[in-house]
Amino acid sequence: MTGTLDACAGPGFGPVPRKEDGRFVRGRGRFVDDIALPGMLHGAVLRSPYAHARIRSVDVTAAESHPKVRAVITGETLAARGMAWMPTFSHDVAAVLATDKVRYQGQEVAFVVAEDRYAARDALALIDVDYEPLPPVVDARLALALDAPVIRDDLADRTDNHVFDWETGDPDATAALFARAAHVSECDLVYPRVHPAPLETCGTVADFDRISGKLTVHATAQAPHAHRMLYARIAGIPEHHIRIIAPDIGGGFGNKVGMYPGYLCAVVGSIMTGAPVKWVEDRSENLMSTSFARDFHMHGEIAADADGHILALRVSVLADHGAFNATAQPSKFPAGFFGVFTGSYDIAAAHCRVTGVYTNKAPGGVAYACSFRVTEAVYLVERLVDVLAHDTGRDPAELRMANLLTPDRFPFRSATGWEYDSGDYPRALRTALDTAGYAGIRAEQAARRASFEKTGKGPLTGIGMSVFTEAVGAGPRRLMDIMGLGMADGAELRVHPTGTAVLRLSCMSQGQGHETTFAQIVSHELGLPVDAVDVVQGDTDNTPFGLGTYGSRSTPVSGAAASVAARKVREQARQVAAVLLEVAADDLRWDAGPGSAEGGSFSVAGVPGVSVSLREIAMAAHGGLDLPEGVEGQLAATTVYNPPNLTFPFGAYVCVVDVDPGTGEVDVRRFVAVDDCGVRINPMIVEGQIHGGLADGVGMALMELVAFDDDGNHLSASFMDYLLPTAMECPPWELAATVTPSPHHPLGAKGVGESATVGSPPAVVNAVLDAIGVRHADMPLTPAHVWRALQGRPIRPDIA
Ligand code: MCN
Ligand code: CUN
Incomplete structure (x- = not known):
């Protein structure tokens, strides 16, 4: 099935200027580092200078006596809370703060919470870590050598550096074709290690309320709902007491999907001090320690x-x-x-x-x-x-x-x-x-x-x-999950009495222009102007559950969810229109129109001149109309899209x-x-x-x-x-x-x-x-x- 670019025509679609750019070009974006809460403290991470070393001891007494330091967190502190290790996305565990060994240069060893960022950084120099350097494994090709040092001796019965073997395809059928090939070419290729290097580094402001037991985490998060589940699992805080808010994100490129020790240490710092704790990594920290x-x-x-x-x-x-x-x-x-x-x-x-x-x-x-x-x-x-x-x-x-x-x-x-x-x-x-x-x-x-x-x-x-x-x-739930969460996304759309709308999504823009394109999807389906639709993302208290933005999945999954939710609203509107026009719903024809403030309209098949606009329907749906059984009134729909x-x-x-x-x-x-x-x-x-x-x-x-x-x-x-x-x-x-x-x-x-x-x-x-x-x-x-x-x-x- 092929079409031309005309296939993209219709109200809503087209080169609409980005709604979000108004604030970005005026310097009015609101990123994690722009957040300042009353009484907020600042965290800094002490990182390993060695790629591989045993930790003999960590002495924090000098750092703790720094006048502006409010807490020093080590692997031991976390171990006492059962938080020294966290689950990874791939059924492994990763150190939050090192307890036994450091396993790469830049790995997190301790976390200082202080009254300002400078003091937190200064106090890092006061922490005395006694390392016993070990030979590192740097070249992957030597990782499985018999004499290679074992990196993950924390794992039971681990005698080598093997992570997994995986295969796909048919080895026999492939060998048979190779055997009768006239020509075979071979090549060794390296796709080297590169870094996503977004302009904004990773950061968080963690705010634990000791009275209510609620944790609010403002964070650079491409997948806020998945993050919430991880905080619940790792920190043991009930999931409904956790709110993740991802504000504007200055580029993600995958860098902000994962869970980093700095995020968790800020949470622990906030629990320990009772004050909000901000942690924002610098450029070198980002390049050295976040996901490659x-x-x-x-x-x-x-x-x-x-x-x-x-x-x-x-x-x-x-x-x-x-x-x-x-x-x-x-x-x-x-x-x-x-x-x-x-x-x-x-x-x-x-x-x-x-x-x-x-x-x-x-x-x-x-x-x-x-x-x-x-x-x-x-x-x-x-x-x-x-x-x-x-x-x-x-x-x-x-x-x-x-x-x-x-x-x-x-x-x-x-x-x-x-x-x-x-x-x-x-x-x-x-x-x-x-x-x-x-x-x-x-x-x-x-x-x-x-x-x-x-x-x-x-x-x-x-x-x-x-x-x-x-x-x-x-992706299809039966095949694809992350940490047991099926890869589906939700959308919730509400059309207000005056004919404007709010769309809430589980995906999270990092610069891709979702506020514009997802409004365009609703505009396309309902005929409303793009400006009449606001998009809400990145707040787990105010958006439906879903797995977030990465793998170019927003349009395929959340985009589909938005479209399905809007079509549900259109069908609700049809029911109300049928009451208004006193005809059977099946006799109504939808016309999306030119994308005006009236929205699309329903007209009666075969009766010219009789129609009612979405805006009129929206008012009526919330008004004093006598609605038949099964028609709820109000134009609002939620959906969960499971991609086939x-x-x-x-x-x-x-x-x-x-x-x-x-x-x-x-x-x-x-x-x-x-x-x-x-x-x-x-x-x-x-x-x-x-x-x-x-x-x-x-x-x-x-x-x-x-x-x-x-x-x-x-x-x-x-x-x-x-x-x-x-x-x-x-x-x-x-x-x-x-x-x-x-x-x-x-x-x-x-x-x-x-x-x-x-x-x-x-x-x-x-x-x-x-x-x-x-x-x-x-x-x-x-x-x-x-x-x-x-x-x-x-x-x-x-x-x-
Ligand atoms: N779009 C569209 N029509 C389509 C497909 C997409 O108009 N047929 C629009 C979408 O509506 C959206 C944008 O193009 O506004 C990208 O959509 P999509 O392909 O669905 O990708 P995501 O929104 O899921 O973005 C994720 C993807 C990934 S995985 C990385 S990595 C990356 C990328 O986006 N990171 C980015 N582009 C980025 N762009 C910016 N500015 N910043 C990043 O961090
Ligand atoms: Cu693989 S980087 Mo993008 O999926 O966020």
């Missing part, structure tokens, strides 16, 4: 017949999970959604094994537009297809075109069991290639290479592409780079992105999401890396060392769109928030390697690395 992304070491094999038809894929992965297995993914998917690694291609058989290992590094979480590991999967397959093209002397665009799934195959069941809802991949790739002017750039590339060979002077031009399939909108499947947005990207062979410097000259996320609610916001994701991709491909030295020292703890892309490194993005609605989403919409971060890194890497004629080199392709690769000596960028 990726760190996948992959070995891929791709089998093809003599005509270049891809037959099978086989993959083995070593996943570096850091010191605690905290990556957030549905219980049934220990390696996240990596299982979609067959990508956009018609591949008969596939198999993959993933082994997770502990290392002396910070734990993961949900991080950096990961789509639960689809990012790594897309990178793997899109790199492998290029390697196959390289090895068999084929054009990468033609090779892709010959192997892409065609629209008639949808809904498509992949070799690893995923049901893709809808797609038209050849059209997306054709559009991208045409927009880029593929043949012309290839000719230009040939001319540049000839000139380089003659004169030794650059630049060298490269063209890279990727065709990606995303899997977002987690994920949505599968996709796209085709073409990147053109110029590489200076003398310096290895890469200039991303052009980037064409064709995205298909089904029906677009707000095309402007969608394009903004894609711009951000493309910049992310350029960053990861060329410069971003969380690096460690052999002792496990973190080498990327500031923005001087952890390089983020800026406008300087980004070309003017050239965007195009196709619209292939999701057949199972009420609006035909698919998620898009992570698409470009998922799809763009392989396009950039493929372009750089195409320019320099190198089969494979790992990210980030820094100038030094590119230059070395050009000399035939690529380096291991993930190891210092």
Whole structure:
């Protein structure tokens, strides 16, 4: 099923300017650090200087005698409350404050509560920790060596650093196809550790009321309801006595899904002192200790017949999970959604094994537009297809075109069991290639290479592409949960007597513009102006239960919930309209109208001129009308949306780079992105999401890396060392769109928030390697690395 961009038409949908920007551009956003409660104290975390060390003792007497210090919390303090360890999203435990050992540099050891932030920080220096340094495990490839130090000796019977083994696909069918393949290409690839690095770091203000026993936590939380359950479990406070309030969030990118020790220590600090406690981490703390992304070491094999038809894929992965297995993914998917690694291609058989290992590094979480590991999967397959093209002397665009799934195959069941809802991949790739002017750039590339060979002077031009399939909108309850919570979302919509509305949601915007787009959904369904609908998020006392925003699931799940709630309200309105117009409800026709303050209207079929607007109905619904049995009056509905499947947005990207062979410097000259996320609610916001994701991709491909030295020292703890892309490194993005609605989403919409971060890194890497004629080199392709690769000596960028 394919449509055009016209499929997005109708009241409500369109490039509506963002409602939230009025306060953001005026500096009137309200973030956690803007919150100041009466009598509020400030917390600071003491962190480990070692990657691996036994704690012999922690002496806090000097810190406690600091005149402004009100409490010092150690692992012992927490152990006495049964809170020294917390459950992780992946059935492991993580230390809140270390009691036995520290397991990564930057791990939380103690927490000081003081009258101001400076005093809290000063007092950290007064804490005396006696460490016995232990050898660290830094390289995941050495984590399972027999002589590797055991990191998690806190776990019973633990004799190695093994976390899990997981496999998917059919090993026998895959082996059979490999056996009869005319060609097999293999490649080792590292998707290095990167960080979500939102502008706003993580923080909280915890406020425990000793009289009522109620805990209010203002926090950077992408999933407030899930957080509430975690606080209840960890702190033992009844869930109904906990209120989580997520105010404006200055970027999340997955960083704010997880539970961090600082949040919990602030709660304990508030319980101990009886005063609210604020904790806001600094940049280095954020880069060193909060959830990282990726760190996948992959070995891929791709089998093809003599005509270049891809037959099978086989993959083995070593996943570096850091010191605690905290990556957030549905219980049934220990390696996240990596299982979609067959990508956009018609591949008969596939198999993959993933082994997770502990290392002396910070734990993961949900991080950096990961789509639960689809990012790594897309990178793997899109790199492998290029390697196959390289090895068999084929054009990468033609090779892709010959192997892409065609629209008639949808809904498509992949070799690893995923049901893709809808797609038209050849059209997306054709559009991208045409927009880029593929043949012309290839000719230009040939001319540049000839000139380089003659004169030794650059630049060298490269063209890279990727065709990606995303899997977002987690997810069907029977398959997907987080800590036992099924991945559904609620919505509650109320239309007031005067015809304005409030929509309450369980998802949580971190910059994606939900206040606008979700109002647009209600506007679309009810014909009200976008401005007549307010959106409430991020307050567990005032929103329905649901799992929050990550994995680009807001549109697929909460968006569907909003739409269903609005349709319920429309049906309530129909009942009231039937009373008003004295006709049977079935004889009424709905017309959404132009999106005016009157809202849509019901008219009587076959009777011109007789109609009643939503606004009139809203007043009547709350008024003195004599309502028949079963019609409650009032226009209000709640719903819980249980997604029947994920949505599968996709796209085709073409990147053109110029590489200076003398310096290895890469200039991303052009980037064409064709995205298909089904029906677009707000095309402007969608394009903004894609711009951000493309910049992310350029960053990861060329410069971003969380690096460690052999002792496990973190080498990327500031923005001087952890390089983020800026406008300087980004070309003017050239965007195009196709619209292939999701057949199972009420609006035909698919998620898009992570698409470009998922799809763009392989396009950039493929372009750089195409320019320099190198089969494979790992990210980030820094100038030094590119230059070395050009000399035939690529380096291991993930190891210092
Ligand atoms: N949208 C639309 N039409 C569609 C799909 C989406 O108009 N067919 C709109 C949505 O209504 C929403 C935005 O695009 O306003 C993103 O929607 P969606 O794809 O559903 O993603 P989420 O809202 O669930 O956002 C999560 C996603 C993730 S997982 C990461 S990571 C990421 C991303 O969003 N973090 C971000 N984009 C970000 N953008 C900003 N500014 N800040 C972050 O932290
Ligand atoms: Cu994986 S980062 Mo986003 O899902 O919040």
